[in-house]
Structure formats: structure tokens, C-alpha cells
Amino acid sequence: MRITISAKLKLNHTAAQKAALDRITLAYRDALNYASNKAFELDKTSSAPRLHKAVYADLRAQFGLGAQLACTVERQVAATYKGQWTKLKQNLKARELGRTKRRYKGLEAAPRFVARTLEYQHGRDYSWKKGGKVSVGTLEGRMVLEYEGYQKHLDLIRQGCETGAAKLYYQKSKKQYYLIVALNVELSDPHPTQHSNIVGVDVGQRYHFVATDKDGKSLFEKGKAVRQKKEHFARIKKSLQRKGTRSATRRLVALSGRERRLIADRNHTLAKRLITRFPRSIFGLEDLTKIRERTERRSNPKASPKTKRAKRHQSQWSFAELQSKLAYKAPLFGSLAVRVDAHYTSQACPKCGHVSRGNRPKAGLEFLCEACGHRGHADRVASVNIALRTMLVRQDWMSTGALSMRPDVSDGEVKAARLKRYAELRWNPDASPSLM
Structure with missing residues (x-):
């Protein structure tokens, strides 16, 4: 029996190394948006091979991405459009059945990517080194970094546990990069x-x-205590949304992260x-x-x-x-x-x-x-x-x-x-x- 767990590893980087990671994550995000716009022009295609022919050369030359990262961009954008088409079909079916009157608007414009998160493929974009180090790809080539994390996860990696794709994630509040790795753990079959x-x-x-x-x-x-906290967040967000200032928007982003972490920790x-x-x-x-x-419940502007x-x-x-x-x-x-x-x-x-x-x-x-x-x-x-x-x-x-x-x-x-x-x-x- 195989199960997949996620290991969150903190990368111990210097200021120069962080700048290199900034460049690769920003280039990857720009490449995603470029490919998304091209897919929108190609009749909102969700075909990765068709998108590959249209954008692969530009992703390599214009954004400096490696071959594997360029292919990953194409697959991610194609998967995003496929999800949008699925939601559109579900919305059309729900409207035919009279379950909703809302029209799905996800494909009226090209999906935009904001997060500075990129996906590495094991063996191609990242690999493990001895002494608790990992080699990750950047625009200037490979870079070796030390990492730390949950001890049980570190032991699995040290024992040679099979690893899959990894995501390079940037936490803005701490100005820190993390590597989120998929670990495939083999367990005995249940009886x-x-x-x-x-x-x-x-x-x-x-x-x-x-x-x-x-x-x-x-x-x-x-769930009463957690619900009260959620109500507190809802009241604050309502107040900030009414203001609509730039500082209020920044505060809303911070609050959404706090609420998400509260729910995840609770679960x-x-x-x-x-x-x-x-x-x-x-x-x-x-x-x-x-x-x-x-x-x-049906939306009703006159609802109590x-x-x-x-x-x-x-x-x-x-x-x-x-x-x-x-x-x-x-x-x-x-x-x-x-x-x-x-x-x-x-x-x-x-x-x-x-x-x-x-x-x-x-x-x-x-x-x-x-x-x-x-x-x-x-x-x-x-x-x-x-x-x-x-x-x-x-x-x-x-x-x-x-x-x-x-x-x-x-x-x-x-x-x-x-x-x-x-x-x-x-x-x-x-x-x-x-x-x-």
C-alpha cells in the first residue's frame, strides 16, 4: 500500500541565493501568464500538445526557462483551462436543471497567475545531496541549499524514500522560501x-x-469556538471591503492567510x-x-x-x-x-x-x-x-x-x-x- 504525504522543507538561503530564487519564480509566473494568454487566443485550448507548439520556443528564449520547466508551464496552464471548461459544463447543466441562474464567467478572460510558486520535477529540476542538502534549478543553473523540516520527514528522505514533484513556495510574510515535496511511503497492505x-x-x-x-x-x-472566530474574520473583512483602499486590500490578503491557517490547523x-x-x-x-x-440555497437579495x-x-x-x-x-x-x-x-x-x-x-x-x-x-x-x-x-x-x-x-x-x-x-x- 502506497500513500503520498507532503513534506515542507525550509530552505536556508543567503541574500544572494534568495535573489536567484526570486528571479526563477518571477520568470515562471510571467511564463504562466504568457502561456495562459496564448491558450486564450487559441480558442481557450486545454490541449498541452497544441500549447507546446505555440509557446515552447518563446518560454525558452524569452523567459530563460529550462526545457523541463517550460513543459511544466504548458501542462499547468492546460490543466487550468481544463478545470475551467469542466466548471463551465457543470454550470450549464445546473442552469438547465434550474438549480442556479448564475452564469460561469471563468473563461471570459484568460486566467491570471499571481502566486510565486513553481513546480520542480525530481531528477530533472531538483535532486538530493548528501549532508541534508538539495540541488534546485535556477535561471543561472543549479544551486545547492541546506534545508530543515519535520524530523520524521527528514528521516524518510535520508532513508531514500521515493519522492515525486516538488513545489518551490514563497512565504511573503517571512520572506522565506520553502520546498514542498511529495513523499511516496510504502506501507504493508491492510487486512x-x-x-x-x-x-x-x-x-x-x-x-x-x-x-x-x-x-x-x-x-x-x-465547533462553536471556531465558528465565532470565523464570524470575527467575516466582520473585519466586511469592514475592509467597504473601505476599498490599498492598505485595506493588503490587510484582506493577510487576514485570508490567517483564516486559512486557522482552519488547516484545526482540521x-x-x-x-x-x-x-x-x-x-x-x-x-x-x-x-x-x-x-x-x-x-438560492441567492435572494431580500434574504434575512x-x-x-x-x-x-x-x-x-x-x-x-x-x-x-x-x-x-x-x-x-x-x-x-x-x-x-x-x-x-x-x-x-x-x-x-x-x-x-x-x-x-x-x-x-x-x-x-x-x-x-x-x-x-x-x-x-x-x-x-x-x-x-x-x-x-x-x-x-x-x-x-x-x-x-x-x-x-x-x-x-x-x-x-x-x-x-x-x-x-x-x-x-x-x-x-x-x-x-
Whole structure:
């Protein structure tokens, strides 16, 4: 089993070395914008071979880039346009279905690149040297720099771990360059007998997560404190946007970085807390793909402040980042993360199987089964249902020898059969009396 982790290495550079890195990053950014404008002129093409014929010679001669960096520029611009075309097609489909009236404007002008971040290819643009050093490419040739970072990452690099592409990233606030390297770590293939515990994880906004294992032990993580901080950031940004001055714009950029780092640090902490609380477990996560499209509120200029606040909270919900961090951290600690269907997890009674919106009175946090009277915390009931579905995944894994990391949603009949199996699941109250 192979997983990819990112190692952030601080480059110890002098003033002269920093100036050389400045030149290569600025030239790379200018090359991206040049190639982006050319792609826009070529009918907004997303074809890397077509773009290669149009800009390769200019990227080498005009910007001084090496052959590999020039090809990387072309691929990055082509991938950007491909993403824009995908978003445009999704927008057209959503407009046909009446889900939105907004028109996607991403391809009305050539995408502009602002960040001073370039991508190195291992063995061509950068390579490792002895004594904790790395050789990176610049406009004047290779430059050898010392680096430092997280000790476990340094040990993996020293042991000869396979490395992929790397990004040279500039942090403006510290005037410091970092090298973000992809490390491919080989782990032993997982086996169902290695994971004795099953944990269902329900993610949300009022509670960042509620996790329940097969023995009925639960872990709640409230999101009120983080939401208050996000509201504080929202108020400051609103005030600065009204001013519109250059200093206000600079302040907005700084605030966006602070908010992003706050959310990332919070999700790292939550993922680590789950893994350490439930060691050697299979974590079941809801497959919330396109959840925002399914639950998007229509824009209304006359909407009440409460409705606008709820829409803002939904846009700030970073569930995907939390799930991704848990998914990549789990194998490193001897656990595993799989995805299960999210349908009706908070509306289905784990005791009798009755599914109804009426089980959630006023769509609140209380769960009250209309059929059997089972009562509990709605998010906890959802985590129990997720745990039951994860147990089903483990049973299929043991019987077939194949692990399904994500439910198949391409076939409607398969999905209907899977939901029918979920309806037959029951939580044994004798094994977990705390749920009663």
C-alpha cells in the first residue's frame, strides 16, 4: 500500500541565493501568464500538445526557462483551462436543471497567475545531496541549499524514500522560501483482522464531528469556538471591503492567510485526536461529494440576515479537508478510512430501521423515532448509522477479499440494492446500552 504525504522543507538561503530564487519564480509566473494568454487566443485550448507548439520556443528564449520547466508551464496552464471548461459544463447543466441562474464567467478572460510558486520535477529540476542538502534549478543553473523540516520527514528522505514533484513556495510574510515535496511511503497492505474497531464519523457545522465506535463509545467535538472566530474574520473583512483602499486590500490578503491557517490547523488537530482516541480502527466517513450543489440555497437579495448567515456558514464548512487529513493520517497510525453512503444517516433509526424526516423534530439536534420512540442526539445517531455501514464494508472485505474504499454511485441499481441492505441494519442495544 502506497500513500503520498507532503513534506515542507525550509530552505536556508543567503541574500544572494534568495535573489536567484526570486528571479526563477518571477520568470515562471510571467511564463504562466504568457502561456495562459496564448491558450486564450487559441480558442481557450486545454490541449498541452497544441500549447507546446505555440509557446515552447518563446518560454525558452524569452523567459530563460529550462526545457523541463517550460513543459511544466504548458501542462499547468492546460490543466487550468481544463478545470475551467469542466466548471463551465457543470454550470450549464445546473442552469438547465434550474438549480442556479448564475452564469460561469471563468473563461471570459484568460486566467491570471499571481502566486510565486513553481513546480520542480525530481531528477530533472531538483535532486538530493548528501549532508541534508538539495540541488534546485535556477535561471543561472543549479544551486545547492541546506534545508530543515519535520524530523520524521527528514528521516524518510535520508532513508531514500521515493519522492515525486516538488513545489518551490514563497512565504511573503517571512520572506522565506520553502520546498514542498511529495513523499511516496510504502506501507504493508491492510487486512481486516488488523482493525478490530469500527468507528462512524459524522461531520457537521455545529459539531465538527461526532464519532461512535462499535462499543457505543462516542466523542463529540463542538465547533462553536471556531465558528465565532470565523464570524470575527467575516466582520473585519466586511469592514475592509467597504473601505476599498490599498492598505485595506493588503490587510484582506493577510487576514485570508490567517483564516486559512486557522482552519488547516484545526482540521489537523481534529484528525489526530480521532486517530489517537480510536487506535487501529476502520473509520467510516460520509461520501459528501457535491453536497453543496444538492443543498445550495438560492441567492435572494431580500434574504434575512439569519438566512445570509446560514449560507455563509455553509460556505465555510471545511468537511472535505478534515476527511482528507483523516484519510491520509490513518494508515500512518495503523488505521484505515473508507467512505460510505451519506443517504438518510441522520433520519434512519438504528434500533428499528424506520426512516423519516419526522424523526428529526424541527430539523434540530434531537432524534425521536416516530415508530419505536428511540431518542438520542441526532448527530450521534448519524455516527451510529455510519458505523453500521462501515461494519458492512468490513464484512464484505472479509468475505470477498476486496476492500471498497468508496461506494459506487455510477449504477442506480447497485446504489438501490446497497441502500436496501442498509435498511436491514440494526444496532444491538445490549451491546451498547448507552444509546438507549
